[in-house]
Amino acid sequence: MATVRVQREDFDAGAEAAALAHGRRDVGAVVSFVGYCRDEGGRLAVLELEHYPGMAEAEMARAAREAEARWPLIGVTAIHRFGKIAPGEQIVCVAVAAAHRGEAFAAAEMLMDFLKTRAPFWKRAIRADGVIEGWAEARGADDSAAARWGAAG
Amino acid sequence: MKAVYFAWVRERVGKAEEELEPPSTVTTVGDLIAWLAGRGEGYAHAFEKPSTIRAALDKVHARHEAPLAGAIEVAFFPPMTGG
Numbered sequence A: 001m002a003t004v005r006v007q008r009e010d011f012d013a014g015a016e017a018a019a020l021a022h023g024r025r026d027v028g029a030v031v032s033f034v035g036y037c038r039d040e041g042g043r044l045a046v047l048e049l050e051h052y053p054g055m056a057e058a059e060m061a062r063a064a065r066e067a068e069a070r071w072p073l074i075g076v077t078a079i080h081r082f083g084k085i086a087p088g089e090q091i092v093c094v095a096v097a098a099a100h101r102g103e104a105f106a107a108a109e110m111l112m113d114f115l116k117t118r119a120p121f122w123k124r125a126i127r128a129d130g131v132i133e134g135w136a137e138a139r140g141a142d143d144s145a146a147a148r149w150g151a152a153g
Numbered sequence B: 001m002k003a004v005y006f007a008w009v010r011e012r013v014g015k016a017e018e019e020l021e022p023p024s025t026v027t028t029v030g031d032l033i034a035w036l037a038g039r040g041e042g043y044a045h046a047f048e049k050p051s052t053i054r055a056a057l058d059k060v061h062a063r064h065e066a067p068l069a070g071a072i073e074v075a076f077f078p079p080m081t082g083g
Helices: A013-021 A055-070 A101-118 A140-147 B007-013 B029-037 B041-046
Strands: A003-007 A029-036 A044-051 A073-081 A083-085 A090-098 A121-127 A132-135 B002-005 B017-019 B054-057 B060-062 B073-077
Touching: A003 A055, A013 A029, A013 A073, A013 A090, A029 A101, A055 A073, A055 A101, A055 B060, A073 A101, A090 A101, A101 A140, A132 B007, B002 B007, B007 B041, B007 B073, B029 B041, B029 B054, B029 B073
Parallel strands: A003 A073, B002 B073
Antiparallel strands: A029 A090, A044 A083, A044 A121, A073 A090, A121 A132, B002 B017, B054 B060, B054 B073
16 A cells, blocks of 8 residues: 655655545545755755665565554555755655544654664765765664654564 | 675775675674674774674564574665665
8 A cells, every 4th residue: 555665856745645635535634744955054065865775665665564554544655765865855755644633643753763763774964065974873862763663573 | 695785884895795605603694794894904894893783684674693594685784864
């Protein structure tokens, strides 16, 4: 049921969210989240996102299956980009459709928490002054956010 | 067995992938990390702190104590920072 895509190109987050409800009469709520590249106060020129092809899609699909097992969802879409992404551009999108808003909000949040800690993507920053920074460090706060959903998987 | 490396593990090792033929005494992911660390300077740097290395067997996350058990592809990478 879930749609998972890993791609270099940008995506239309609004269209992805709308597609989940299109032509249906049972959807009562669609929640979508879009993560953007920010410029870190003007210091960041571009982000470089590396991924593990095959495993990235598999982990995103697994997170979607876990959300579907936990809540009665009608549709799930997760999209993550790789390659060079400039400030202001979209990086990631999750959209969830359900009969009621509670499960749609919760599932979207769980999907993002799982995606950040389990999907094999790594980012590093190329600064506005041309210096390539080291690879981003994983944040303990992301692990804590994922852990509150339990040790599923 | 095919090994694939990502992010700073790839950069330190100096290659994205390679074929490995570890000795039969290497039976777990952790054994393989220790064996790789002894293969030269780049490997030693990449695997100097095993606790910072994440692994996957055939594209599924694997703990260091996991048996290699005939896996076709092993991957080593730092903790994920996507999203």
